[in-house]
Amino acid sequence: MEEQVGSIVAVCISEKKGTVKKNIESCRIIDDFGLENDAHAGSERQVSLLSADRVEEFRKKTGGTVELSPGVFGENLLVKGLDLTSYPIGTGFRIRGVYLELTQIGKQCHSGCQIMQRTGKCIMPQEGVFAKVIRGGVVSVGDPVEVISKEPVTEERPFTAAIITASDRSFRGEREDKSGPAIAEILKASGYEIGTSLLLPDDEEGLVQALTRIADEEQPDVIFTTGGTGFSKRDRMPEATKRVAERDVPGIAEGIRAYSMKITPRAVLSRAVSVIRGNTLIINLPGSPKAVAECLEFILPPLEHGLKILRGEADG
16 A cells, blocks of 8 residues: 555544544543543544545535534544545554554444534544554644554554754754764664654753653654763763663663773763663664664664563563
C-alpha cells in the first residue's frame, strides 16, 4: 500500500457519555485504552476517526444550515487528507510516536445522535472508522497522520528515536552540527525511525525541559544526546539527564566508556550517563561525529534486546 499522509484537524473528547465531544486540541492517548478522560475510552472501539473532507461534503449536502463543530459526530480524531474508509482492517495509523490499528469501519448510529435527530442523516455509520491503541502518546491539532502497513505497527515495529545536540557554538551558528546528523544517518541505516531532532545550547534547564517533553509527550524508544559530557563548566548534559531520570542504566554508559578507551585513553574523561524515563531510554553520546559512530557501532546490537524489554515485547 502506497504511504499516504493526512493531518489532524481536531482532537475531541466527552467526559460523560451522552454528551457531544468537544475539541480540546491536544490529548494523551493511552495504550490499549483510548483518549485520556474520554468517556468512551476503554471500549472495543478505543479511538474513533472521521474524515474532515466527508464532514465538509455533508455540510454542503445540508445546505450549510447545520452547525458541524468538531466532535459533533462523536469522533475523537477529525482527520483531513485521508479517505479513511478506503483502508482495510489492520491498517496502521502513525501520529508521531502514537500507533493506532484500524479495527472497524462504520457502526450503527445510536438513537442519541444529535445530528441524526436534527437532519435524519449521519455520516458516522458509513464514514467513521475505529482503531485500537498499539502505542500511546500525545496527539495535537496539526500532527501528521501517516498510513502504514500492519506489520511495522503490530509485529516488527521499527524502533523510534529522538536526537538532541547540545552545543553553544553550533547553536550560535559558529560551527556546523555534524554529530546530530551522523546519529540520524546511522540510525536510519539500522532501521530506526527518527522523530524530533534538536540543536540546543549548553543550558541545563533547557535540556531538562527538552528531555522531559520528548520522553513524556512523544515517547520515542530512545533519545540519543550528543555533546555536553566533558569537563567544561557549560557541559551539563549528564546533570540534565540525571534530573529527568526515573531509573538508572549504568551499564550502557560504562560499556561505551570501556569500548571507547580501547580507541582513545581520553574516553576516561567522559561523564556520560544513561537512564530511563517512562518508556524512553536516554543515552548520552560524545560530541564528535567519529566518536558517535564508534559508540553506536558498539551499542546498537545489544540495545535491540533492551528496547524490546522496555516495550514489553521481550522478557528480561
